[in-house]
Amino acid sequence: MTEYPRPAAKPVRPHFSSGPCAKPPGWHAEGLATASLGRSHRSKLGKSRITYAMDLTRRILRLPEGYRLGIVPGSDTGAVEMALWSMLGARPATMVAWESFGEGWVTDVVKQLKIDAKVVKAGYGELPDLAALDQSTDIVLTWNGTTSGVRVPNGDWIKGDREGLLIADATSACFAQDIPWEKLDVVTFSWQKVLGGEGAHGVLILGPRAVERLESYTPAWPLPKIFRMTKGGKLIEGIFKGDTINTPSLLAIEDYIWSLEWALGLGGLTGLIDRADANAAALDAWVQATPWIEHLAVDPASRSNTSVCLKFAADAVAGLDEEAQLALVKKMASLLEAEDAAYDVAGYRDAPPGLRIWCGATVDTTDIEALGPWLDWAWQTARG
Structure with missing residues (x-):
């Protein structure tokens, strides 16, 4: 397998599962009332x-x-x-x-x-x-x-x-x-x-x-x-x-x-929405700059700000059938988990092959920003 340089920084909390989702920042079990x-x-x-x-x-x-x-x-x-x-x-x-x-x-x-x-x-x-x-x-x-x-x-x-x-x-x-x-x-x-x-x-x-x-x-x-x-x-x-x-x-x-x-403490619903919107915007900025990936949701007006689903650009997977694309997704997710760079980012099993990144309020925008280079690395490594 070709060795590609790993990004310098990792997400501090690499939890991007769409459920159960990341714990809120600062959460610790000892802080719970018992x-x-x-x-x-x-x-x-x-x-x-x-x-x-x-x-x-x-x-x-x-x-x-x-x-x-x-x-x-x-x-x-x-x-x-x-x-x-x-x-x-x-x-x-x-x-x-x-x-x-x-x-x-x-x-x-x-x-x-x-x-x-x-x-x-x-x-x-x-x-x-x-x-x-x-x-x-x-x-x-x-x-x-x-x-x-x-x-x-x-x-x-x-x-x-x-x-x-x-x-x-x-x-x-x-x-x-x-x-x-x-x-x-x-x-x-x-x-x-x-x-x-x-x-x-x-x-x-x-x-x-x-x-x-x-x-x-x-x-x-x-x-x-x-x-x-x-x-x-x-x-x-x-x-x-x-x-x-x-x-x-x-x-x-x-x-x-x-x-x-x-x-x-965030200000209630407004603060929660603001965090999710900021996360979705940060991920969208990476998608717009990345030729091998695109949003599964066609219309930005109906695009989720929490469970953001992505698919491979057609040109990027030309010649690969659905089975091969699913294998590519699995390989990328495995690579990212092994590096503790991102957990649980494979798309849902019944959806078109691709990635699914949770952008809800419990995720930090800085971690979304750090995730993009690692997704590029996983793509290059899995394809290489």
Whole structure:
């Protein structure tokens, strides 16, 4: 293998995984509060820490009055499934997919719930015509496509008098993008994304129209216990007041609280968005100056500022089929990890061959700037 000179400086924190994501700068395990560990989550102390985390989340995300927030099992996946299984079927549905997680929700609704939904798709790197969606139906989509790097740029297309619910998987968007809460009825995320928390817990946010649906509609299929949000036709309000459906990890809660307090120190949501935008801009500057790589997201207006997905320029991989390109990605990722220069930068397995760099707020811009030369080195070395 040809030896190419290694860049002089490495990213200080080479964590660029799109989930679980990098811990916030300054994080250390010894800094976590531990008094709640070993206590019941139903105890006064345990519940107070859960509700504190929920209150901080509402404050930072700027949730409107009347929007309920609960911590639920199963990460973002669990939160989405709770909404799909509990609310869909009351009226026609439209499933929107432009990346793998959206495709997953299509599979669950069409093949598992067997709802005759209209499916609207776009290829990786593109966004469907959202304004053309039938808003008399329930609409399900990913607000930020983690595996494609394509996000919904705004909520201008969403009608205030829509008849159906709008359900958004926003796990790569919350805490990094402005969310038009009044135009969304269900929003889900996991704090292992933008805030770099630990996995396994999801957050489910319900607007008033979603609560109305839950209290007026009973699905035709049975619901597992961890999906049930009503009893006797009424919302189980305790779920949204700290009485979790099952036992959460209080260590994960304390870890989340640390990240939330860190976010407050930045100025809250504005500071988080500014950091993600700066990271995405730094990576884009390298992409624009690099002939062998380009953005997977076609339109800059819908390009993610968190999960930035890149593909090889056609000229750079001329003569290489998809299998060979995937092997190239694997080799580059291996080289970078062996040098402790970058971890977990290979593109998602179902996406076109390329790289995926997390640019969320817990990453430092200086590390993004230091990453570019190492990506060039890995490209040259793997190709050489």
